[in-house]
Amino acid sequence: MTAPVSGLETVELPEMPSLSRLYVAAARDAARKLVGRASARVSLPRARHHVAGVRPDLVKMTEYQTLLGETKRDVAPAGYVHTLAFPAAMSVMGREDFPLPLLGMVHLRNSVEYLLPIRYDDLLEVWAWAENLAGHRAGTQVELVVEVRHAGNDDVAWRGTSTYLAKGVYLPGVDKPGLNGQRDEFSxxxxxxxxxxxxxxxxxxxxxSGDFNPIHLSSISARALGMRRSIAHGMYTASRALAEVGPQKGDTFTWDVAFEAPVFLPARVCLSITDIADDDGTWARSEFVGWNASSGRRHFRGTIARL
Amino acid sequence: MSTLRKAVVVGGNRIPFARANGAYAMTSNQDMLTAALDGLVARFGLQDERIGEAAAGAVLKHSRDFNLTREAVLGSALSPETPAYDVQQACATGLETVLGLADKIKLGRIESAVAGGVDSASDAPIVVSEGLRHAVLELNGAKTVQQKLKALSRLRPKDVTPVAPGTNEPRTGLSMGEHQALTTAQWDISREAQDELALASHRNLADAYGRGFFDDLITPYRGLARDSNLRPDTSMDKLGSLKTVFGRQLGDKATMTAGNSTPLTDGASSVLLASEEWAESRDLPILADVVDGEAAAVDFVHGKDGLLMAPVFAVPRLLGRLGLTFEDIDYFEIHEAFAGTVLCHLAAWEDEEFCRERLGLDGAFGKVDRAKLNVNGSSLAAGHPFAATGGRIVATLAKQLHERGSVGGRPARGLISVCAAGGLGVAAVLEAR
Incomplete structure (x- = not known):
């Protein structure tokens, strides 16, 4: 996993694709993919998408830092790097030969390793591909991997793995894990x-973030996709928890989150952050969990840890 | 320390504290602080006196009040040549002005000082939305009609909704009451114990008014002669009948009511500090020495300590430096943000494990004799105009110490502690003169 997976054809993208255009294309293709379900593909595209010459946008990064409550430092927040690089992964999911429908996918987990600090003025290269297509009790899941490197440096600066679930989509020959995904009791x-x-x-x-998925925008657009109200982006909740862990995490760390009950808006979400130190008192990791203030249902949980 | 000269409390003056949206609903921070200063001037004959320096502050402060204390001085009967500066340390503002100015006197930089604080929960600043603020800022910088139209075009309907101030902690979004509710539950403080403390606060304050204790500490203002929150006839039954308002998610562990929490309050206070020479040369009283002070802060953001627990750390550090224990203290003035706050502090100082592990002591720090605690009432009864509370406590304690004189051949001694937002706490020791 340290280098782009071998055996994949590299597809050069001239620039970072626009998510809103990908969503439009996804909506257009949705019907066609549904029709073609009988002959659905059971393998992932043998391609990784590559975008060179990517640079953070200081204005966008500042807007991101303002919204998420991040102090405006020159080092990019890990969640901002996600918004910057993830369109490359979306373009993989939007490919003709991607076996799952892009619209309506549920974000199950997100895992980030922030290995080298990325400044707002750094020139970056982004790689993205899909891997680990697997059965899930509620459908089929897939991992989208994004790697960000500083231009001219082979070392990965930022690596994100986003696990998505295509609900109700069962592909022939893809194993379903047994009890996997059972949730423990939460108080x-x-x-x-x-x-x-x-x-x-x-x-x-x-x-x-540029993520204009209709399920997040308004009750009306969310209802059109079968949700009763609009929901918060999972990455908004994860990124805000990351911000609230504070400066102790430093510039480089790992950041893992699992999403559970969706956050229907408007909402009151309780958060608990537990800091865990080594024997010598230095910060080792912070565990966080968020739940609905009224119902007590868990929305997400995760860990931010020292590398 | 021994080479420094002394800073003394000459006296104090405050206006009666009023529950929010009451007697002072239409008076600003500057109005109330000026009233407190003018009362101080009248009491000590400071008309046209050039004071070494004045310092005060407000927690809920309008941006136009960037020089609040200086403006209040200019509006008062003090000499307009009295320099002034603002301090803002949440609810510790008032006590911090006393300590900072006392240090300047001790160092010989000034001979006299006025410390104080003011807050209005009624006349609180209303903030416009970030969208409107950015649009107006851009509009101000726009030169052409086109630029101006572009700035205005960014406005959205929701941007014109104003934002009222709250007491929510910026980093947690929890209100101060919600924070204290968690700490109160953590230290297992009962509803009854909190109501008892509230009752004692009202009784002690009423008694102090009854014996004329506040006659030379308070100047009536706007029709109020005493604190409007005071309920001399309250009882355990009445306090016990109130509904819980904080920590409702704790179910039957919720214990905090409007009766054992401080109300939103308007008010102002001031304290006259001086070198001994300055006070003596003007034939002014000397009530107490400002001996020493200590600030502390706790890491409350992820719940390592409760938001209002910093005084638990400040007090042992301060007394340790002075070589004192609770046995050496005759009066404890522990600010009653909530009854639960005071009781959590007392519980922590009595807890062996906590004192060993968190305070680095050999065992429990000690037990506060409740007969010495807030003997003239505190914030639960008087109310709590945030930045004005420190000045109220310092003047009240200085007078009480002076009345008591000496204890067992040494000057009577008092301890003050004030908790504050942001996990802050400030403590001070005063000695009778």
């Missing part, structure tokens, strides 16, 4: 913070 701990998320939260994160 909320004492909160350390309370988020009051307004109904604009989805639109605001869409504006800074």
């Amino acid at each position: 909320p701990p004492a909160p350390t913070a309370l988020w009051r998320l307004a109904s604009e939260t989805g639109r605001e994160y869409a504006a800074v």
Whole structure:
């Protein structure tokens, strides 16, 4: 995993694709893929997408830092790098030969290794591919891997693995894990913070991340895709928890989150962050969990840890 | 320390504290602070006196009040040549002005000083949305009509909704009451114990008014002669009948009510500090020495300690430096942000494990004799105009110490502690003169 997987054909993209155009294309293709379900592909594209000459946008990064409550440092927040690089992964998911429908995919988990600090003025290269197509009790899951390197440096600076579930899609020959995905009982701990998320939260994160998936934008657009109300982006909640872990994490760390019950907007979300130190008292990791302040249902949980 | 001269408390003056949206609903921070200063001037004959320096502050502060203390001085009967500066350290503002100015007197940089604080929860600043603020800022910088139209075109309907201030902690989004509710539950403080403390606060404050204790500490203002939150006839039954308002998610562990929490309050206070020479040369009283002070802060953001627990750390550090224990303290003035706050502090100082592991002591720090605690009432009864509380406590304690004089051949001694937002806490020791 340290280098782009071998045996994949590299597809050069002239520039970072636009997510909104990918969504439009996805909607156009949705019907066609449904029709073609009978002959659905059971393998992932043998391709990795590569975009060179990617540079953070200081204005966008500042908007991101403002919305997520990040101090405006010159080093890019790990969540901002995700918004910058993930369109490359979306372009893999939008390929003709990608076996799962892009629209309606559920973000199950996200795992990031931030290995070398990325400054707003760094020139970057992005690689993205799909791997580990696997059965899930509710459908089929797939991992989208994104790697970011500084131009001219072979070492990975940032690597993200996003696990998505295509609900209700079962591909022939893809194994279903047995009890995998069973959830443990959750009783909320004492909160350390309370988020009051307004109904604009989805639109605001869409504006800074470029992720205009209709399920996040408004109740009407969400209902069109079968949700009862709009939901917060999982990455908004994960990125905000990351920001609230604070400066102790430093510039490089790992950041893992698992998403559970969706956050229907508006919402009051309780958060608990637990800092765990080594024997000598230095920070080792912070565990976080978020739940609905009224129902107590768990929305997400994760860990930010020293490398 | 021994080479420094002394800084003394000459006296104090405050206006009665008013529950928010009451008697002072239409008076600003500057109005109230000026009233407190003018009362101080009248009491000590400071008309046209050039004071060494004045320092005060407000927690809820309008941006136009960037020079609040200086403006209040200019509006008061003090000499307009009295320099002034603002301090802002949340609810510790008032006590910090006293300690900072006392240090300047001790160092010989100034001979006299006025410390103080003010807050209005009624006349609080209303903030416009970030969208409107950015549009107006851009509009101000726009030169052409086109640029101006572009700035205005960014406005969205939701941008014109104003934002009222809250007492939420910026980093946690939890209100101060919600934070304290978690700490109160963690230290297992009962509803009854909190109501008892609130009752004692009202009784002690009423008694102090009854014996005329506040006659030379308070100047009536806007029709108020005493603190409007004071309920001399409250009882355990009445306090016990109130609904819980904080920590409701704790279910039957919720214990905090409007009765055992401080209300939003308007008010101002001031304290006259001086070198001994300055006070003596003007034939002014000397009530107490400002001996020493200590600030502390706790890492509350992820719950390592409760938000309002910093005084638990400040007090042992301060007393340790002075070679004192609780046995050497005759009066404890522990600011009653919430009854639960005071009781959590007392519980922590009595907890062996906590004192060993967190305070680095050999065992429990000690037990506060409740008969010495907040003997003239505190914030639960008087109310708590955030930055004004420190000045109220310092003047009240200085007078009480002076009345007591000496204890067992040494000057009577008092300890003050004030908790504050941001996990802050400030403590001070005063000695009778």
